[in-house]
Amino acid sequence: MIIQSVGLRNLPETEAFPFNLDLIKNLETIKFSSNVTFLVGENGSGKSTLLEAIAYASRVPTAGGISIEDDPLMEAARSLGNMLSIRYQDRTSAGFFTRAEDFIGFVKNILRNLAEIxxxxxxxxDTWNGGDLNLALKPFLGERKAITDRYSENLDAMSHGEGFLKFFMARITGKGLYLIDEPEAALSPQRQLSLISLILEKVKTVDAQFIIATHSPLIMAIPNANILEIKEGKISPIAYKDTEHYKLTRSFLDNPEVFLREL
Known part of the structure; x- marks a missing residue:
């Protein structure tokens, strides 16, 4: 693994966000025992804020969106990230941090590059006066081909889920730290299974490490993953079948009529 543990060096004397979150006030050292770790909990529990802060503190690049250092909406992540103490087993800047919404920015950047080329x-x-035109165009054609071979020229024409999955396949290539916030927001159940397959392959072949905030009972079913539940301001390990996501989903699928009558 790349990251062995994350802790809080000290807690500032302030009630400003995110230091007013119970999760941060109670935060103890988080130990990572698997190459795949899930952060689960209700919206507002602090899982995304913690993931963003780890991304900032570990200095992995942001994939597709504005960097955490420049994004005005990431001030809380920067504040918390500066307070984190990360213990590395094999430090690297390879990998990325991304959210489902960053994919839109990623597509725009790719299309902008192609348009400029x-x-x-x-x-x-238009201005060529003689000589071998193909030779003059060769560097541009090579650069254009490299982009379209990796991401597809018609990335914007794909469905959101198809393009997002292709994005993962193109960017998760080697050993690195991959921090992903709620990937299920852009993926159908079938494509979530494809993402699981990709993660399992990269863990096995290149020893990649994934920390993923998710609500998806499909994604968090990855074998041997470490699931950390954030509940009532504390973070602790939980078995897959003990998560509310699993229990609620199974109960609903077993008898949806009962749930729908209560709505």
Missing amino acids: DTEMQEIK
């Missing part, structure tokens, strides 16, 4: 090639064609 196309514009430069057109300008060369």
